[in-house]
Amino acid sequence: MPKEPTTILCIEDDRFIGEMYVRALKQANYEVDWVLSGNDGLAAAKSKSYDFILLDIMLPEKQGTEVISELRGGGQDLIPNTKVLVLTNFDQEDKAREALQEKVEAYLIKADITPRKLLEVIKEL
């Protein structure tokens, strides 16, 4: 268990899925903030330095790709100390996916990642 609690921002609009991740992460002693829209996620990421951001792509108000572009686009990185994990079930075009992969630390298909597997990935990063 880390001495300083590891902080995680979960940007996920599906309540079932969000609650599932938050529960598993909190049980593993992570400090978790959960928001349900792209705009709220962007605001939270700008206002606090998180260790990890779990980012969905299909989000209301602002898509995950736009959120990451604002945080890590145009040659600047507003969140240099944060590791971003994209968690999506959307099958993106190869080029769009590869462009997004360039900007994040992990790109995972939610249907393949159970909460315990997610904990393993976070530990590994």
Place this chain on the structure above:
Amino acid sequence: MAVRQYHKNFSWQFLGLFIASQVAVGCMVYAWQDYAHTYLNMTHPFLMVVIPFILLEIICGSLLLAFIVRPVSKVEAALSYAYRSSAENEGILKDLPSLIRAIRHLDAIKNPESKVTSEHAFASSVLEHLPLGVVIFNQKREIIYANSAAPTRANGKELNIAFSDNDSLEGWLNSVAEKDISASRWWKRLRQAVSPDEEKRQFFDAFAIYHQEGTDSIETILITVDRTEQYGVDEDDLDFTALAAHELRGPITVIKGYLDVLSHELDDKLTEDQKAFFERLDVSADRLTTYINNILNVSHYDRRHLNLHLKEEKLKNIYASIADDLELRARTHHRLLNVSIPDTLPTVAADRGSISEVIVNLVDNAIKYSNEGGLVVVNANAEGDFVKVSVKDNGIGIPGSLIGHIFDKFYRSHRSRENTVGTGLGLYIAKAIIESHDGTISVRSDEGHGSIFSFTLPIYATVADKLVKSDNSNASLIKPKKYIKNHSMYRG
């Protein structure tokens, strides 16, 4: 058919030319008659009209035949053949020598900067009005001519077609230039590389003819057929497939996730039976995920978009990423899974996620088509330049009459429709994935006694140079920081 329309247009143009030539002949005969009567005092009608008329008709007919009708007929015949072959999907057309001869005969494009003659103008007009794209390359692979129907950009200097990295025109030309004097081949379902409007992106079938011939500046002719109407529909289908997959994956995420949470939190309260039920639920959800991945992969493959990132991998590590999942599947179906993948095997060039899916499909089939308590054996060994992986079961086997169809799309074995679930896509996509690795997949089966499915992957050292040279796009995936790309590693 577009070529028929072209034929009709040409027939009217030719009729015009013919009438004009007849009027010219009439005028010349009239002028001769006047001249002969006035200055030569001729009166005989044979000398005055009939003989000059016959002579002029012969000259005029010969000119029309030699410079217009014959070459254009050759172009038209060759293009009709090319178009028909393309439309009927007859495979690779072996040769179109008449097209090459006809285009060379027209001689309008060899020296585009030379003085434009009426012949050149006519030839250009013929090519401009073709319903097919015609692009001509010189020996330096530069475009020296492209008609208006051809998909080009940068003022006709570059092809505007997205060939896949490992199946490009450039790559094909490189390979044929080494060993062939002439060669030809089709590409199907090619996308326009750059389109101002994504929704109006065009699709093409393309036919290339390569001919190495001394100092002649024409080396390669590429003919393109616009297939947007036909393939555009597939794009819509894919959008639907991607959306449907997204919708299906949502509930699966929830089912698998909560099962994971529940089985973990209730671990010390559950009986052995209840734990087994949780495992069955888990395995079933995994299987649904596999089916959805297969459907998505097939739709990508059908569009030639099976984008693989081949890297140096240890087979043992690839298997380790799916070992728990497969062990669970075998256990819940009361099968024994015996895996023997030596750590000492040479590394292979593989896309980890795709090969995981191939192994999952093969082992899943072995489980489905074997009997209660049956043994499934996974083996790997090196054979020449390849590593061979085999999945063996002692199940129902496949009748000899059906084995030739086992890798077909939507094929399901004789008994599978009654006894087991599935989409009939698993082996089809397995074959596609393995062949995209330059490997082979095969099956041996004894009905009633079981089957052995085997596939090969190239040993990394044998293809490393080629990989490094050919595909720079993979470099963008290799990041200095720790990076996790492949979700299949964490399937659980």
